[in-house]
Amino acid sequence: MRFTKKHIIYLILVIAIAFFISAYKLPFYVYKPGGADALNPIVEVAEGYQSEGDMHLVTIRGGQATPVQYLMAKIMPHQEIQPLREVRPEGVSQDEYFHAQLQMMESSQEASTVVAYEAAGEDITIDYNGVYVVSVIDGMPAEGILQSGDRITAIDGEEIDEANDLIDYVDNKKAGDTITVNVVRDEEELEKDVTLEAFPDIDNKAGVGIQLVTDRSVEVNPEVNFSSGSIGGPSAGLMFSLEIYDQLTDVDLTKGYEVAGTGEVDYQGNVMRIGGVDKKVIAADREGCDIFFAANNNGNEDSNYENAVKTAEEIGTDMEIVPVNTFEDALDYLKNLDSAKA
Secondary structure (H helix, E strand, O other), X not given: OOOOHXXXXXXXXXXHHHHHHHHOOOOEEEEEEEEEEEOOOXXXXXXXXXXXXXXXXXXXXXXXXXXXXXXXXXXXXXXXXXXXXXXXXXXXXXXXXXXXXXXXHHHHHHHHHHHHHHHHOOEEEEEEEEXXXXXXXXXXXXXXXXXXXXXXXXXXXXXXXXXXXXXXXXXXXXXXXXXXXXXXXXXXXXXXXXXXXXXXXXXXXEEOOEEEEEEEEEEEEOOEEEOOOOOOOOOOHHHHHHHHHHHHOOOOOOOOOEEEEOOEEOOOOEEEOOOOHHHHHHHHHHOOOOEEEEEOHHHOOOOHHHHHHHHHHHHOOOOEEEEEOEHHHHHHHHHOOOOOOO
């Protein structure tokens, strides 16, 4: 066949269109069910006990949508589309967003370690070193004053140990007030003044415009190591704490079951609501899990547990959906469970 100029133009157009629909990035983010990986290779307590079953970390896959991915998400069940600005605030780069997610994962691992070691009665020491700035949002009061990586140690002379200390202090201020922030940056101690502004999206509360994590130093015995790679976010906290506890104690907490779940844990062991629980139920079911823990939010409407039960019914899974408000709730459930071999 002889190619004419018209054929070549058509070919170029087809290639351009194919490239556009498969590679062009739209200002939307698509979330879909991810995986349900066994935690035993990810969490390792030195000389820890082994179990017959597994605890599972459940993930969601997400990424900026191409036109093809956007259309597929419109058609496929349990895929979610969100405007990019709602996922990643304007002025926050992809690298900064990814770094923030990894910082939240590290914070989650730390909280789960504290919860598990205290519950197991093992040696643990916690030192507080201030609050770490994960990112600074463009257009907010802290822009050009504070930087990602700054460690905040005090505000207006008041020592800051945890992120909640800073949040509580600022909550008592109003827009237009100026606070003096003591930070450590590149090993240099600095004082920075920040004038607070009202945030329309959060009831006009005064704020600084930074994302934070508490900078703690946690030492435990026996040692625990994590190898979660590029997985980010805080929602694996409950399952991390259960896996650590299981390795610390000589009783097989899994009792031969495949146990999954989701929920951020704080340092007191409370299990907090997370997003995308429907996708995580699907991921756990695909992996063949028997049990799925979901935050009950103290029985409030639209809880993770309520949505997990709804999804389980939609997909017809035999997986048991279990409501929990605390780490102790999940622990008690597993301790009172009959063995899978019974």
